[in-house]
Amino acid sequence: MSDYDFEFRYKAFGFNIASNFLLEGLLPAEGPPEVYIQEGKVPVEVPGPQDSHAYTVLEGDGFAFRVKDIGTFLVLGGTHIIAEKNESCEPEAHVLFILGTCMGVLLMQRGLLPVHGSALALEDKHIIITGQSGAGKSTLAAALNRRGCSFLADDIAALQEDEKGESWIVPSFPRQKLWRDTAEKIFGSVNSLNRIPGVRDKYHVQMDGEFIKAPKRLDALFELTTHSGSEVAVSEIKGPEKLMVILRNIYRPEIIEFMGKQKEHFMRCSRLASSLPVFHIERPESGFTVDEQIKGIIHSLKQLYHHNN
Structure with a gap:
């Protein structure tokens, strides 16, 4: 994906964010993106049955996890968050995990x-x-x-x-x-x-x-x-x-x-x-x-x- 696919720009936790979907409540960005957030397919297999909570650690500072009834998330290298929603996920319910657990992992990866x-x-x-x-x-x-x-x-x-x-x-x-x-x-x-x-x-x-x-x-x-x-x-x-x-x-x-x-x-x-x-x-x-x-x-x-x- 190119920067053009990330039409929404925000600032949070000291870095500029580009997102391919709306994230309400965040401040507008002030410069080029340092972190990319996207809805899309998570290219990682998280172990266990699909209706279970689970996580997996990847080489190269990656962390993926699944939340029952919400979706699967991947946080990579302090720069990328990918969220794949479940069909049963209530609209926007996955955003809570993007701005919560995913952001916590991203901060750790970035040394904060x-x-x-x-x-x-x-x-x-x-x-x-x-x-x-x-x-x-x-x-x-x-x-x-x-x-x-x-x-x-x-x-x-x-x-x-x-x-x-x-x-x-x-x-x-x-x-x-x-x-x-x-x-x-x-x-x-x-x-x-x-x-x-x-x-x-x-x-x-x-x-x-x-x-x-x-x-x-x-x-x-x-x-x-x-x-x-x-x-x-x-x-x-x-x-x-x-x-x-x-x-x-x-x-x-x-x-x-x-x-x-x-x-x-x-x-x-x-x-x-x-x-x-x-x-x-x-x-x-x-x-x-x-x-x-x-x-x-x-x-x-x-x-x-x-x-x-």
Whole structure:
């Protein structure tokens, strides 16, 4: 295929993308394409029955995987994504996997570190909010979005290392995904939101705050967890546990193992842990405490800023 076959041009995660189909929610490109995304036949055999989840690793930095009822995907050399839809795939449901798992693999192939979390600006600092599924990171990020905080990323915060070893957050695209219950807590209802195809009860939310289009240096990472207490507690993590927090909040970490990149990945995370302030936010298991969580983050950032000056 020539560049003429890729009529749509976008920018995400710091690179220009050419696509042969529409990808809603991405920003327009600013230069020649570096990554190509296409719908078409995946020229790779993924093992196992067609109705099963499976993956295969290819020579030359390739990764192919199949998602039941959605399709088969190939990510090659940090430059190409090919998506082959199943006949039973709901219209546009495969896009979630292109902008999710495929993009995570592509980032790894291009040497960026994908953290599973939201990246945003608060108190003139640029932070990532992460945490295990169900911890409430999307709710907290959505509340900050509603307050007008500027965002860099929603689900995948991609980090690029500069020559000094500092990590920069690369902007993704100005969209947030929320489950129905979270969306109802934040917005009152989902009537004005668009449901994401292929996922029950998940919706797209436009950013209320400005979307930051230039990379920003990462100033701190906050991991959200739940506890049995009744108060929100924010505490700075020191020592080896910082590395553990980073390692457990990488986007699709199992793929790093499949691709045989464990050693370089561990070293990259170690360098990040050695210089990055990392905090725990512990919230009560029940109740709606986002206001207290935000106060705790702001207090921690102010202390950190004051201490460093």
